[in-house]
Every structure is written in structure tokens, then in C-alpha cells.
Amino acid sequence: METALVQQNNIPALSIGAFTATPVGLIVSDEDVPFEVWEAYGKALHRVEGAIQWVRGDWLNEGERRYGEKYPQAIQEEWHAEYETLRKYREVAQRIKIGSRLPNLSWAHHLEVAWLEPEEQDCFLALAEENEWTRAQLRNEIRGWKRHEKAGAPSGDLADGILVGSIAEVGDQVPTGSVDLILTDPPYGEDAIHLYGELSQLAARVLKPGALCLVYSGQVFLPRVIEQLGMHLDYAWAFAARHSGGNRRIYKMNVNNGWKPVLAYVKPPLEPWWDSFIDITTGGREKDLHDWQQPEAEAAYFIEHLSLPEGLILDPFAGSGTTLAAAKALGRRHLGIEVDSDSVSIASDRIRQVHDPTEARQ
Numbered sequence: 001m002e003t004a005l006v007q008q009n010n011i012p013a014l015s016i017g018a019f020t021a022t023p024v025g026l027i028v029s030d031e032d033v034p035f036e037v038w039e040a041y042g043k044a045l046h047r048v049e050g051a052i053q054w055v056r057g058d059w060l061n062e063g064e065r066r067y068g069e070k071y072p073q074a075i076q077e078e079w080h081a082e083y084e085t086l087r088k089y090r091e092v093a094q095r096i097k098i099g100s101r102l103p104n105l106s107w108a109h110h111l112e113v114a115w116l117e118p119e120e121q122d123c124f125l126a127l128a129e130e131n132e133w134t135r136a137q138l139r140n141e142i143r144g145w146k147r148h149e150k151a152g153a154p155s156g157d158l159a160d161g162i163l164v165g166s167i168a169e170v171g172d173q174v175p176t177g178s179v180d181l182i183l184t185d186p187p188y189g190e191d192a193i194h195l196y197g198e199l200s201q202l203a204a205r206v207l208k209p210g211a212l213c214l215v216y217s218g219q220v221f222l223p224r225v226i227e228q229l230g231m232h233l234d235y236a237w238a239f240a241a242r243h244s245g246g247n248r249r250i251y252k253m254n255v256n257n258g259w260k261p262v263l264a265y266v267k268p269p270l271e272p273w274w275d276s277f278i279d280i281t282t283g284g285r286e287k288d289l290h291d292w293q294q295p296e297a298e299a300a301y302f303i304e305h306l307s308l309p310e311g312l313i314l315d316p317f318a319g320s321g322t323t324l325a326a327a328k329a330l331g332r333r334h335l336g337i338e339v340d341s342d343s344v345s346i347a348s349d350r351i352r353q354v355h356d357p358t359e360a361r362q
């Protein structure tokens with residue numbers, strides 16, 4: 001279809017093929033327009049209708065890019081009355097690049113996320129699309145997340161929450177000698193082995209003397225994981241977490257793997273104050289929130305046996321917040337670190353829904 005800007009009685013109009021849209025209506029100049037063309041035009045109108053703020057915002061940004069100073073002056077003169085509205089269109093279009101805009105969501109949804117960081121925008125837009133949130137629901141979710149993020153930063157006194165960033169970046173915000181138990185599940189790949197060393201260093205500083213650091217590990221790189229964890233902590237024990245979702249064939253060893261180690265390290269001295277309990281556990285299979293999600297019942301098992309009510313539980317590789325949710329449900333204080341912002345919002349939503357049994361007492 002040919003597109004042209006035309007003048008109808010001195011009024012500017014937009015012409016596409018036989019269709020001319022004017023400020024007062026549509027003129028169809030050809031009696032023989034095929035049905036398909038008529039239909040395609042209607043569909044195009046429908047899509048553009050909800051996108052007019054984008055189109056105008058992009059048009060303004062394009063004007064600025066091409067014509068520089070001439071552009072704001074023209075806008076001021078021509079559209080003085082709606083200058084603020086146009087400025088908003090322009091800024092939203094500038095802040096959310098065309099490739100990140102989701103056609104199933106309204107421009108107003110995008111306005112809600114426009115002043116977040118690009119990766120946060122992507123995360124909230126994807127969640128809004130997936131969960132079919134209205135604009136108001138999206139706004140509430142963002143507010144809740146911001147409140148939670150602020151509450152998560154420990155400031156002198158201990159606070160519950162999640163620190164957003166890698167342990168190397170934000171680990172130093174965890175107060176020294178404050179943590180009663182670390183229960184964590186770092187990534188397993190060979191390129192992640194150094195993280196066990198970073199964990200060992202962090203744990204040696206933040207754990208109380210005698211407190212444990214429990215670490216899920218795969219079997220493949222176990223000697224190197226042990227070496228890294230032992231750099232700043234003492235080895236205490238190896239627990240077994242039995243897979244509940246069936247065994248996994250390991251071709252390299254020709255075995256059906258049915259368990260994984262949960263290594264226990266201690267910040268000396270080791271003084272087992274807890275009641276004895278069996279060193280094998282198993283939870284259900286839970287993978288709906290994170291690809292590497294661990295069962296909450298397993299976390300609860302360790303937390304219940306190895307920490308006291310109101311103790312502080314730290315998970316420096318929090319993922320979907322399994323350890324933190326289990327800790328909160330057991331009336332422990334909890335603190336997480338997580339580098340991936342998608343996981344952070346999943347974890348904070350999850351934790352917010354957990355009832356804290358100590359709340360009634362506060």
C-alpha cells in the first residue's frame with residue numbers, strides 16, 4: 001500500500017492506498033477495494049490505536065535526533081498546551097527501546113516501568129504479560145518490590161530481606177559475626193567453582209563462632225569444591241539430600257545418581273549443641289520457581305535442627321528464596337544475596353507470602 005501525506009481542504013491527512021484518514025473521518029477513494037485490503041487496513045488501525053503514544057514519542061525523538069535545536073522550538077510553538085504530555089511520550093519512548101516493548105501490554109503498563117533499570121523493566125514487563133496484570137496490579141507489584149528492596153538492606157542492625165548483587169559486590173553489607181547458619185546452593189558448573197572460595201571467605205567473617213555453613217554441591221567437582229570451602233572454614237560433615245524426583249543417569253560414571261552432598265563447614269570451634277538427627281533428608285520435587293530450585297522441606301529440616309528460633313539464616317545464592325522462605329516460616333530471621341534480578345523478584349514475592357510465626361508476638 002502506498003502511503004502519503006495529503007491535504008484535504010487544507011487539513012493534513014494520512015493516506016494509505018485508497019484510504020485517507022483525516023481529523024474528521026475516513027475517505028475511501030476506490031469503489032473496488034478488495035475485501036482483504038479493507039480488512040488489513042482495519043487491523044492496522046486497531047494495532048496503531050493503542051500505540052499512538054509510542055508513535056508520537058518515537059516521532060519526537062526522531063525529530064530531536066535529526067533536527068536538533070529546531071525541534072524543541074517547533075514543539076513549544078505548535079503544541080504548547082500538551083507539551084507535558086508529549087514530553088512524557090518522548091521520555092517513555094527514549095527509556096524503553098522498541099525491541100523491549102511488549103505488544104500485548106498497553107503503553108500505560110510501559111509507563112509504570114519506564115524509570116526502572118532496563119533489566120528491571122524487562123523483568124516486570126515479562127511478569128505483567130505472563131500473569132496478565134492490569135496496570136494497577138503492575139504498579140502495586142513494583143511498589144511492593146521497592147519497599148522490600150529497601151527493607152532488605154541491613155543498616156547497622158540486622159534486617160530481613162535480600163541484597164541484590166553478587167556476593168563479591170554486596171557481601172560486605174552483611175554484618176560481621178551476625179549469622180547463625182548459612183544454608184546455600186551455589187551454581188554447580190566448573191566456571192562457578194571460585195564462588196565456593198568467595199563463600200568460604202564471606203562465611204568466615206559473618207558467621208558467629210561455632211556456626212555452620214551448609215553448602216549443596218554436585219559430585220563432579222567435589223574435590224575442588226572441598227578445597228575452596230576449606231580455604232577459610234573447617235570441614236565438619238557431609239549430609240545427603242536424597243533426590244525425590246527420581247535418579248539421574250550419569251554417563252561418565254555409569255551410575256544412576258540419587259543423592260547430592262550437603263557439605264557442612266564450621267567457623268571453629270565445632271561445638272555441637274543440637275539434638276542428634278539423621279544425616280540424610282529428602283524433600284519433594286519443586287521446580288516451578290527456579291530451574292535449580294531445592295525443596296523447601298529440605299531447607300526446613302536443616303534450619304530446624306541446626307539453628308534456634310530468631311537466629312539469622314543467610315543464603316548468599318538465594319535463587320527463588322527457598323532457604324529464606326523456610327527460615328521465615330520457622331520464625332528465624334533471614335537474609336539473602338542474589339545477583340539475578342528476576343530471581344530476586346520471584347524470591348521476594350515468595351517470601352512476602354510466607355507467614356512469620358513471630359509476628360503475632362511483636
Ligand SMILES: C[S@@+](CC[C@H](N)C(=O)[O-])C[C@H]1O[C@@H](n2cnc3c(N)ncnc32)[C@H](O)[C@@H]1O
Binds near residue numbers: 168186293294319
Ligand atoms: C543453584 S541456584 C540457587 C537455587 C535455590 N537453591 C532455589 O531453591 O531457588 C544459584 C543461584 O545463585 C545465583 N548466583 C550466581 N552467582 C552469584 C553470585 N556471584 N552472587 C550471588 N548470587 C549468585 C544465581 O543467579 C542463582 O539464582
